Amino acid sequence: MATEMTGGISPVQAFAMVGVAGVAAQWLAWRFRLPAIVLMLAAGLMLGPVTGIFVPVRDLGTIIQPMIALAVAVILFEGGLTLSFKKLADARPAVRRLVYIGAPLGWITSSLALVFGAGLGWEAAIVFGGIMIVTGPTVIAPLLRQAKLTSRPAQVLQWEGIVNDPIGALVAVLALEIVLIRNTGLGWGAALGQLVVGIGFAVLIGGLAGYAVVQAFRRGWVPEYMKVPLLFVAVLAVFAASDSLLHESGLLAVTVMGLVIANADLPSYHELYRFKEHATILLVSGVFILMGAGIQFETLAQLNWWRAGLFVALVVLVARPLTVLVSLIGTNLPMKERMLIAFTGRAGWCWSPFRASSPRGWWPRASSTAR
Numbered sequence: 001m002a003t004e005m006t007g008g009i010s011p012v013q014a015f016a017m018v019g020v021a022g023v024a025a026q027w028l029a030w031r032f033r034l035p036a037i038v039l040m041l042a043a044g045l046m047l048g049p050v051t052g053i054f055v056p057v058r059d060l061g062t063i064i065q066p067m068i069a070l071a072v073a074v075i076l077f078e079g080g081l082t083l084s085f086k087k088l089a090d091a092r093p094a095v096r097r098l099v100y101i102g103a104p105l106g107w108i109t110s111s112l113a114l115v116f117g118a119g120l121g122w123e124a125a126i127v128f129g130g131i132m133i134v135t136g137p138t139v140i141a142p143l144l145r146q147a148k149l150t151s152r153p154a155q156v157l158q159w160e161g162i163v164n165d166p167i168g169a170l171v172a173v174l175a176l177e178i179v180l181i182r183n184t185g186l187g188w189g190a191a192l193g194q195l196v197v198g199i200g201f202a203v204l205i206g207g208l209a210g211y212a213v214v215q216a217f218r219r220g221w222v223p224e225y226m227k228v229p230l231l232f233v234a235v236l237a238v239f240a241a242s243d244s245l246l247h248e249s250g251l252l253a254v255t256v257m258g259l260v261i262a263n264a265d266l267p268s269y270h271e272l273y274r275f276k277e278h279a280t281i282l283l284v285s286g287v288f289i290l291m292g293a294g295i296q297f298e299t300l301a302q303l304n305w306w307r308a309g310l311f312v313a314l315v316v317l318v319a320r321p322l323t324v325l326v327s328l329i330g331t332n333l334p335m336k337e338r339m340l341i342a343f344t345g346r347a348g349w350c351w352s353p354f355r356a357s358s359p360r361g362w363w364p365r366a367s368s369t370a371r
Contacts, residue, residue, distance in 0.1 A: 021047060022285025040285055042290015043051040048286050056294045068290060071283040072234070073254050078280040080163035080258020081195070082273070094331045094341075095159040103167050106133045109319035119304065119312035127175040132315075133168035133331045134161075135210040153337050157344055166211045166255050169248035170199060198246025206253035209238045210260025217266050316343075 021043040029036035047054040056064050085092075111129030114120045121127065165251070174195055213234055216222050222230055235254050243250030266272070324342035333341075 008059045009054060010061055011063075014054055014056075017047065017054055018286050018289045019282070020288045025289075026260075026281065026285055034212055037288065040288035041292045044289040045295060047289070048293030049297050055292050056290050062349075064290065068287055069243075069250075070236060070239065071287050074235055075280050075283055075287075076162060076165060076251050077231075077235045077254040077258045078277065079158070079165075079261045080255045083159060083162060083259050084262050086263075087155060091155040091159070093335055094156045094328055097162045097327045097331060098156065098165050098324070099167070102323050103133050103164055103171070105326060106164075106319070106323045109323055110315065113311055113314040116278050117307065117314040119307050123179045127172055127179060130172035130175045131172055133170055134165050139212045148339075152333070153340050153344070156333075156341055158203055159235075160341075162255060166202075166248070166252035169251055170195075170246075195246065198249045199244075199252065201245050202242040202249035202253040203240055203256055205242050206256030207260055209234055210257040210264075213257075213261055214264040214266060218264075227272060231272065280356070304325070 022040060025039040025043045026036050027037050028034065048056070060067070105124075107129050110132035111122075111125040114125035114128050115122060115133075118125075127225055213231065216230075217227060235257070239250035239252050241250075241298050242253035321339075321342040325338055328341075
């Protein structure tokens with residue numbers, strides 16, 4: 001392992017390095033038909049813990065967390081723009097079940113895997129298990145782009161990844177509140193009330209913002225060259241406003257906003273989506289480089305490796321397949337498509353623990369229910 005450089009690099013150099021490394025990894029993945037996620041992670045590892053050229057905490061400081069938070073918000077909004085109800089067709093029952101049944105069942109099975117596989121205590125497991133509901137749009141989207149799956153499994157995975165992402169974050173917040181109430185004696189009514197108000201506000205502000213954007217575009221109140229900048233500003237404002245009331249609820253708000261716009265049949269929708277897709281490719285690249293560069297080998301060395309291996313095996317071979325197969329009972333999906341969904345989505349589940357230790361954290365803060 002290389003020793004970290006003592007001087008570091010400037011933030012401008014860091015941004016340039018992240019951009020070049022991310023786009024280069026994406027291009028190499030396309031050129032040699034390799035998984036882009038693996039190459040982006042490898043590039044981050046080489047820049048960070050292996051060579052010490054770029055260490056996010058050292059070179060970017062406190063702006064890392066808000067950067068990744070806003071990047072994920074834009075990625076989820078762009079994901080919401082792809083969620084057209086008309087395109088769901090016969091995949092609708094499967095998506096509904098993976099949200100209504102799969103999310104709570106995934107919480108239970110992943111928490112059990114954390115307790116009996118990773119050896120965590122029950123309190124940590126139920127918080128961490130909430131995060132593992134997420135299959136992850138930042139993971140699933142590059143996989144779908146490269147794998148070129150048939151329409152129905154791709155739609156199911158895409159909807160599950162985007163819709164369950166904010167649900168997983170909010171479940172982790174709820175789980176943390178339960179732990180805090182147990183340990184500190186906070187009032188149940190106050191904590192649950194704040195949670196309900198925060199989620200309701202997120203849905204409301206996301207829906208209203210989406211409706212306002214649709215009306216402004218449809219009535220010609222915004223010129224074409226201002227539409228994309230307006231969308232970016234609206235996403236950032238909605239995310240910040242909702243997240244200020246309940247941590248992680250901003251993800252739900254921007255997803256709802258994207259859903260409203262996606263299903264409004266705007267005449268300029270395709271142009272907007274194409275630009276947003278390009279921006280998202282850049283953001284996904286940057287997020288993965290930052291995550292890879294932020295890994296600390298010293299922390300990994302403290303892992304109990306047989307426990308970690310058992311945990312991964314339980315997640316990949318038991319928890320995720322069981323969640324998908326039970327959720328999809330009674331749907332018209334053939335077994336081969338169900339298995340494809342189960343073992344494609346496992347990549348996001350395996351990635352969730354890494355995201356929880358990423359520069360952004362993705363752990364709900366102890367005092368984050370109301371700010």
